[in-house]
Amino acid sequence: MDLDKTNEIIDHLFRQRAGQMVSLLSRIFGIDKLELIEDAVQEAMIAAMRKWPFGVPENPSAWLIQTARNKVIDELRRAGKSVGLETEESFELADTASTTPDKHLSPIGDDELRMIFACCSPAVAADSRVALTLKIVGGFSVPEIARAFLSNDEAIAKMLTRAKKRLREDTRFPELPPSRELLERLDAVLRVLYLMFNEGFGATAGDDLVRRELCFEAIRLAEMLLRSPETSTPRVQALAALFCFQAARLPARTNEAGELVLLEDQDRSRWDMRLAERGLEHFRLSARGDERTEYHLESEIAGVYTLAPSFAETDWPRILACYDELQQRRYSDVVELNRLIVLSRIEGVGQALSELDARFADGRFDRFYLYQITRGHFLAEAGRAAEAEAAFTTALSLTDNTVIRRSLIERIARLAS
Amino acid sequence: MPNYMLLLHEQPSDFSGLSPEAIEAVINEYVAWSAKLASENRLVGGEKLRDEGGKHLHGFGGEFRVSDGPYTEAKEIVGGFYTIAAADYNEAAEVASGCPHLKYGGWIELREIEQMS
Numbered sequence: 204m205d206l207d208k209t210n211e212i213i214d215h216l217f218r219q220r221a222g223q224m225v226s227l228l229s230r231i232f233g234i235d236k237l238e239l240i241e242d243a244v245q246e247a248m249i250a251a252m253r254k255w256p257f258g259v260p261e262n263p264s265a266w267l268i269q270t271a272r273n274k275v276i277d278e279l280r281r282a283g284k285s286v287g288l289e290t291e292e293s294f295e296l297a298d299t300a301s302t303t304p305d306k307h308l309s310p311i312g313d314d315e316l317r318m319i320f321a322c323c324s325p326a327v328a329a330d331s332r333v334a335l336t337l338k339i340v341g342g343f344s345v346p347e348i349a350r351a352f353l354s355n356d357e358a359i360a361k362m363l364t365r366a367k368k369r370l371r372e373d374t375r376f377p378e379l380p381p382s383r384e385l386l387e388r389l390d391a392v393l394r395v396l397y398l399m400f401n402e403g404f405g406a407t408a409g410d411d412l413v414r415r416e417l418c419f420e421a422i423r424l425a426e427m428l429l430r431s432p433e434t435s436t437p438r439v440q441a442l443a444a445l446f447c448f449q450a451a452r453l454p455a456r457t458n459e460a461g462e463l464v465l466l467e468d469q470d471r472s473r474w475d476m477r478l479a480e481r482g483l484e485h486f487r488l489s490a491r492g493d494e495r496t497e498y499h500l501e502s503e504i505a506g507v508y509t510l511a512p513s514f515a516e517t518d519w520p521r522i523l524a525c526y527d528e529l530q531q532r533r534y535s536d537v538v539e540l541n542r543l544i545v546l547s548r549i550e551g552v553g554q555a556l557s558e559l560d561a562r563f564a565d566g567r568f569d570r571f572y573l574y575q576i577t578r579g580h581f582l583a584e585a586g587r588a589a590e591a592e593a594a595f596t597t598a599l600s601l602t603d604n605t606v607i608r609r610s611l612i613e614r615i616a617r618l619a620s
Numbered sequence: 621m622p623n624y625m626l627l628l629h630e631q632p633s634d635f636s637g638l639s640p641e642a643i644e645a646v647i648n649e650y651v652a653w654s655a656k657l658a659s660e661n662r663l664v665g666g667e668k669l670r671d672e673g674g675k676h677l678h679g680f681g682g683e684f685r686v687s688d689g690p691y692t693e694a695k696e697i698v699g700g701f702y703t704i705a706a707a708d709y710n711e712a713a714e715v716a717s718g719c720p721h722l723k724y725g726g727w728i729e730l731r732e733i734e735q736m737s
Contacts (some may be wrong), residue, residue, distance in 0.1 A: 217640035217647075242636075249635045252643045256650030256720075257668040257700055344639030416641075 217248055218416075219423075220264060221342030224271050226314035232275055234321060234376045237367055239278055240271075241339070247271035312427045315340055316434065317377045319424060323391040326373030331366040332395045333402065338363055341420045343413075351402055351413045389434060393442055393498070396421045400446050404453075411461065415453060422446045429485075440489035441498035447482030448505035451475045463610045467514050479509050497532060500525045519548040536568065540577045552584040572601035576611070588618045623664055623733040624712040626702040626719065630726035631695055632671070649720040657704060662715060666702035673697070699726070703733070 221244055228240045247270035251263075260266040279286050322336040334352070337343040343351075349359045377385050403417030425443040428434040455473040458464050486506055489499055504525045511517040526542035529535075539562060547555030559578060568574035579594030592615055599611045635643075657663040673689030702719070706712035709732065716728050 215641070215644070217644035221640040245636060245638075248640055248643045249638065252635065252638075252646050253671075253699070254668050255647050256654070257666045257702075259647075259651065342640045344637070344641070346637075347639055347641070 216263070217251075218342035220267055221245075221248065222318070222340040223312065223315055224268055225339055225342075226318035227268065228271060228275055229318065229321075230314050230376050231272075232279070234374060235371045236275070236279075237339075237371050240275055243274035243278060244271045246274050312430070315424075316427060316431055319392055319395075319427075320377045320385055320388055321370060321374050323388055323395050324370065324374045325388075325391075326369045327366050328369070329391075331362050332391070333398045334359060334362055335366040335370070336395055336424075337399065337417070337420065339367075340424065343416075343420075347413050347416075351417055386433065389428075389436070389439075392428070393425075393439065396425050396442060396446075397498075399424075400449070404449055411457065418446065418450045418453065422450060437489045437492045437494045438496045438498050440485045440491075441496060441502045444482045444485035444489055445498060445502035445505050447478050447485060448502060448509040451479040451482065451509050457606075461606070462613070463606050465610075466508065471513070474509065482506060482509065497529060500529050517548075519545055523549060536563075537573065540573055544577060544580070547581060547584070552581050556581040556585060569597075570601060572598045572607070575601060576607075579614070583614070583618060592618050621705045621707060622735060624704050624706055624709075624716075625731045625733055626704065626716050627729040627731065628699045628701060628719075628721045628726055629696055629729060630699045630721070630724075632697060633725070646720065646724065649723070653718055653720055654702075656718075657715065662704050662706065664703035664705055666700065668700040669698060671697065671699070698729075 224244045224247070225237075225240055228243070229237055232240060247267050250270055251267060255263075276286050318340050319336060322339055323332050327335060334348050337348050337351075338345070345356050345360050345363065348354075348363075349356045352359065400418055400421035403414040403419075403421065422443065425439060425446060428439050429443060451474050452466075452469065454475055455469040455471065456464060464470075482502070483506065486502055489502065504522050507518050507522050507525075523542065523545045526538065526545060529538055530542060540559075543555045543559050543562075546558065556578075559581065563569075563574060575594045575598035579591045579598060582588075582591035582594055595611050595615050595618070599608060599615075602608060654663055654666070676687045676689055678685050678687075704712060704715055706715055709730070712730055712732070716722075716730055719728060721728060
């Protein structure tokens with residue numbers, strides 16, 4: 204046993220390796236053996252957990268791959284399936300004593316890239332793709348995904364089983380460089396990353412740690428797309444910029460008690476400015492070409508927020524212009540709430556409130572907690588405390604989310620005092 | 621300084637539901653513990669024993685019999701061992717008490733190794 208080597212185990216190695224190994228082995232043995240491969244990877248990791256306490260191998264990654272690959276072959280043989288000689292040869296033994304990065308793992312993650320495209324196949328139901336990508340490429344466990352999605356293990360497991368069945372039956376392991384057909388799927392891939400990030404970033408009450416991980420997984424996968432020339436497009440840069448700008452603010456978004464801190468009240472010294480700079484670099488690169496997608500607009504909004512020297516000095520008109528353009532392209536009621544909050548900073552809260560009331564006069568949003576919170580916020584700013592309290596109280600009755608409820612209760616208390 | 625053996629007793633369990641992240645966390649705990657011991661020159665060695673149970677050998681007046689170890693059905697196995705250096709049992713127990721093995725449902729049998737000199 205060599206204890207000097209033990210420091211080489213790095214954070215999240217296992218989670219990322221799980222996705223890499225499943226992707227690699229699916230290319231070699233076929234995506235139709237996905238479940239067998241997932242089991243083999245899990246067993247290899249458990250074997251590591253049992254053995255490495257007594258000595259970590261020289262090349263931990265190669266050891267894991269080798270062990271998982273052997274388990275797949277054993278299992279195929281046990282099931283009476285022939286393991287083609289070419290399969291074994293194309294996967295010559297990894298040198299587990301070598302300290303060089305494993306030659307089977309492409310540095311730019313080609314196999315994972317292929318697997319992301321597979322998970323976003325039209326064969327897989329759109330609402331299952333995020334969970335499937337997290338499970339297969341991200342190495343997230345069923346309970347972790349359930350915690351992040353505020354769902355239960357059983358429901359997520361069922362969803363994944365269905366999705367994997369479609370994947371095994373209807374999808375071949377995608378080729379690289381991607382065919383034109385595959386590139387057409389890039390937008391579906393970006394959508395999945397967008398939803399993955401939002402799942403992690405949204406103010407829901409799921410497990411905070413896991414949800415943070417979702418954000419960083421979305422960043423990792425977006426940056427993986429950017430490392431491959433075929434998938435490195437301005438809109439992917441814009442998406443990566445959006446993620447980095449938003450994630451930079453994560454450290455200050457909750458206080459020690461786990462309560463939500465409004466942007467206005469956040470301690471900006473806790474923002475991760477290195478991440479913000481990474482966002483700026485992506486944003487710069489997103490401007491190449493003449494494409495201006497919704498991701499461009501959203502990343503610009505996030506960037507203006509994150510790079511402003513202070514909340515008061517935020518460039519509200521620029522943010523409003525982005526919201527206006529977003530709304531012209533594809534109107535969304537939820538985005539309208541955000542737009543009006545920005546409008547209130549420029550035109551005053553009276554103007555925003557009257558636009559809000561006019562927009563939702565038909566009452567279609569009355570039972571939507573975000574609408575009530577926005578309305579309460581405007582009313583409070585306008586000094587109409589009693590009405591504000593009523594709106595916040597209505598909002599309180601419309602959400603089970605503990606984080607949001609706590610913040611509402613606090614705001615009601617503040618109004619009363 | 622005398623040497624002590626830490627025999628790691630454990631119950632065979634099903635780990636199939638563990639997430640990669642959780643697995644990594646367990647390994648990191650062991651690695652941190654053994655690295656600390658190594659830095660204090662306390663760690664003499666350690667090996668993992670295979671799970672399949674091994675063999676039992678018994679002598680019967682000039683003959684001997686080999687049987688499969690009972691571990692496959694047993695409630696408990698010795699999963700591995702560490703050898704550490706410590707001044708006395710108290711110190712050895714203190715060192716062993718930091719072993720992550722204790723956190724994950726196992727127990728440790730601590731034995732002093734007889735010095736031959």
